Amino acid sequence: MTIYFYSTREKYGCFSNFSPHGFELDGFYWPTSEHYFQAQKFVGTPHADQIRQVKTPKDAAKMGRERSRPLRPDWEQVKDDIMRKAVLRKFETHADIREELLSTGDELIVENAPGDYYWGCGADGSGKNMLGQILVEVREILRLSNQQ
Template sequence: MTIYFYTVREQYGCFSNFSPHGFELDELYWPTSEHYFQAQKFVGTLHVEQIRLVKNPKEAARMGRERSRPLRQDWEQVKDDIMRKAVLRKFETHADIKEILFSTGNEEIIENSPIDFYWGCGSDGSGKNMLGIILMEVREILRSI
């Protein structure tokens, strides 16, 4: 069986970066992993705090995609590690969702995003599913602790 997730309201909605599971990382509190991830695109600038403080993850995502902001030059090289760091901290922080992650056993986890061919599987299933891969890696890391 394959585990699919996409929106927060679904069975595995806690796997979404929009899920309301905040955590502390880099000595700051982040309302969602989406807030953290988007803010890291602008590390060392005022944009980090602007994104951290917005009300919801949808707004954080919108701000992170605005190309009027100065995207860090090494973003393509570091984005996977930043996502892994955020997702790991989220599941370390919340025992309830860690148990949901463990309940998936060794099943494949896929972000069933019709629009995202990098983090999700894309509309035709040909996407890289990097968020799903990171969730499976985090599941292994947390099992070994």
């Protein structure tokens, strides 16, 4: 069975970067993993802090996509690792959602995002599903750290 997620209001909504599970990382508190991810596009600039402080993850996403802001030159090379770092910290921080992720066993996890062919599966299922792949990796890391 494959586990699909997208909306924070559905089952497995905690897998979404918009889920309200904040954490501390790099010396700051981040309201959502979306806030962290979008801010890292402008790390070391005032834009990063502006994004960190906006009210909703939707606002953070919108700001992160504004090309009037100076995108860091290595973004394409570092974005997967930044997402991995944020998702791992989120699930390390919150025991309830960590248990939910671990309870998925060895199932494939897919972000059912019709408009996103990189992080999600896209409208026709041909997307890379990088967020789903990262959730599977994080599940394995958490499983191994539970055995210590």
